[in-house]
Amino acid sequence: MQGFHIARTLLAMTALAAAAWTTVPSALAQQPPALAAITDSAERARVEALIEGAKKEGALSWIGVQIEPGHAEPIIAEFKRYYGLNDLKGEYTYAATGAIVTRVEQLLKAKRNNFDIVWNASWAWYKDLLKRGEIMQYESPHYAAYTLSDKHGMSQKGYWVADAYAFAPVYNTVALEKHGIKNFNPTSWKDFVDPRLTGQVALIDVLISTSAAPVLDGVVKVMGNDWLTALGKVKPTLHSKAAQGRDWVGSGEFAVAMFNSPKDALSLQQRNLPTKQVFPKEGVVLIPFAPIIPKSAPHPNTAKLFVDFVRSAYGTQAMMNAGSLLFFGRPGVKPKYPDVLPSSEEVKAIPFNWDTEATNATIKKFRDRVRAVGIGSKS
């Protein structure tokens, strides 16, 4: 009798376990990971509403620089999984900084904007958009964790917080040796104006680029005007885009590319080219790189969710893992390639006020100084 009771109890427990096995996971599966991570009921309700809205909208259109198409794809896939937006159509357009500004401006003028997220590195343009009321106000709860962005003056309350990328020198050891420069172990910006490098240096065209000019200006502030004069003496060849500098230093066309991002340095390393990047001891200028939502975004709920995602701890790490080599504006993101990219906490930033030091007037003035030392003139 007791044996029968035990057997019956075991049977009941097995049935219960089986029921639990089939029902609980399906219930869990219905809940997107993003909601599972939220404990606060108000926040949960807010996110649920955005998810519902995003499901109705069904699409996300994102344009950006720095994050290459191959890296954006897994970010969008992870975003969809995280919020359970399996049917969402995510589209990413990669373009250069200037091209984004030009084309988006034209779309805004034509009242034909079709982007939900604009992710660019053009501080002055963002400020103009803000002034003109073209940016949607949105304060993601994750913005609070962006303390590094705040510290470096890269945040705009209620509109954006920023990650950053930086330009630092990349050099080709084989090309240097070909030109008789052996054991080149630079640690300072000073090492890159060595007269032996004359004719071997490529520099992004600071006379055109709106992001590179402030960067050089920042370095000159730290290194002094003599350094700029010395740079003029090594007769750098100007190139219009970072990729050109990367390919030039990779192929040995030039031994040094003065301003390239860690993304470029990694790309060269991954192709087994004899190149190295150095972050000079004096520091680098952090270029703010922030996602914004245009006021005319066609899918505002999806855009807000996406901003939540890419500003969350989970999302930033997903971005890093996908290959976005950025200095994230929030602490705690583990670099995927620590030998190429120092952590956001470790990198030495040259103090730079983007509001006052990167205006059209200051850039124009600085460019005159650059021309005065012979940079940009053919010789």
Place this chain on the structure above:
Amino acid sequence: MTLAQTVAHPLRIPLLRGHGFLIVAIIYAGLAVSVIYPLLAVFVQAFSEGAGLSIEKIQEVFTTPNIIEAVFNTLIISVLTVVMAGTIGVMLAWLVARSNMPLKRILDPLNMVPFYLSSVVGALSWQVIAAPRAGLLNSLFAPFFDTPPFNVYSVGGIALVLGLFYTPYVYLFTLGSLQSMDASLEDSARMSGASKLQTAIRITLPLSAPAILSACILVFVTAAGIFGVPLVLGVPGSVHTLSTLIYRAINEYPADFATAAILSSALFLFTAIFTVVQIMILRGRRFTTVTGKGYRPRQVDLGRWRWPAVGVNTLYLLFVIGPFIALLLVSFQDAWTGAFDWARLTLANYHKVIFVDAIAKRGLINSLFISTIGATIAVAVCMLLALVVHRTRLPGREGLSHLAMVPVTVPGIVLGLGFLIALITTPIYGTLWIIMIAYIVHYLPTGLRNSESLVQSVSRELDESARMSGATWRGAMWRIVVPLVAPGMVSMWLLLFVTYIREVSSSMMLFTFGTETISIALIQIMEYEPYGVSGAFGVLQTVLVLACVAFIRQVSSPRQSNA
């Protein structure tokens, strides 16, 4: 009215009777909107900043050192391009048309190959072989020179690439002239004791002068306004031209439309002046090269120079095709270090272009759409215009032809800017249609000239006979003229299709995200991808265009022979 009188007034057809003026007015209006309005938009923008006339702005623009330098660069590049394309084109045409050079049947179509290739891909290819340090040629010659002997990032480099790619224009014009020339003039010279060379220089070439001059001015005007090659080869070496500065003015922040419009107006005037000069020169001179005698021009015996002549022609082809082979090699390398490395062999670049980079696929599809539909519309429009001009007596019809020729003086980038300024707030902006219309307008003169030649080649007697037999004007055109010129229309379609596929200048101003063409996609890919990926896309683009040309020629050839 007699039957003869009806034939003498081909316009008097039921559909058009009484509406002739209206029809011409509608065509004029259409041309004015598509040709004149964008140009006016540029001028208005150039001369007005804010509320009033801005002479100060114009002065400021033309006293800026880099703009002055760009004007000179544009002039020098255009002149060098003409000199190069003219010299090679005339020489090759003479060798093919008037000499007994061996392998002519093979070399003649090959000489036209550069016409089908994108000069942007050509520039990319030349980067591979003549970049100052890592270029293949410079690597090869490095042991013999202290400094690299070749620098493609220069005025000379740009002119070299343009010269090579515009040689077919001069070649084609001159070839036609030489092949239809009356040989008796040369015979007279020879009989009077002139050597072969003297005859060629003193008789043959002067007789072909109108054709050569025409081609040279076309090349000059095109080179002055070209954008893709200076962008790829000029910008890295800080060699700016007017076209690259126009592009830069639009693409800097804040966009400087006033400077872009002023530079565009200057570029337009620059090219317009040369076109007017061309017209004046050709008007003032009369050359009779075709006398109606039905014999082929005599072939000059090159003697022991026969095979060296083949060598010269082959060298030209090598200069065009060689860099493409180098680009092909680069496209199979995971990184380019100045020499082919078997250890770096990869297909990853092609995988990326075909499967990863969405812009590549988009560019390809968009270009095929624009080129296929655009060329079809253009052929229809041009044929209709040609029929109206040459097969009706509508009032003011000659003016239509002149108006439609205006875009020949307008560089693509200027036309693109005009369309941008004029249509940015209309629903057409941001669509493929705006690019397609810009292409149609830009190459309207090419299409119209071809259509006029085709229509004029059909004797009026044929359609007049049909009219006498009771056919309507429309019926006579549709059943008699159009079938007779159909093979020519297919060739014209192909010409426009290839031209649209390669086009970059106007679309560079008009594309937006999602409406990139294949050439824009290539330029965009070059913004971030390594040489290998850009090379792979360039190779695919070239193969695609050549395959399309071969396919269409194959498909149309039986019809041509039937016709």
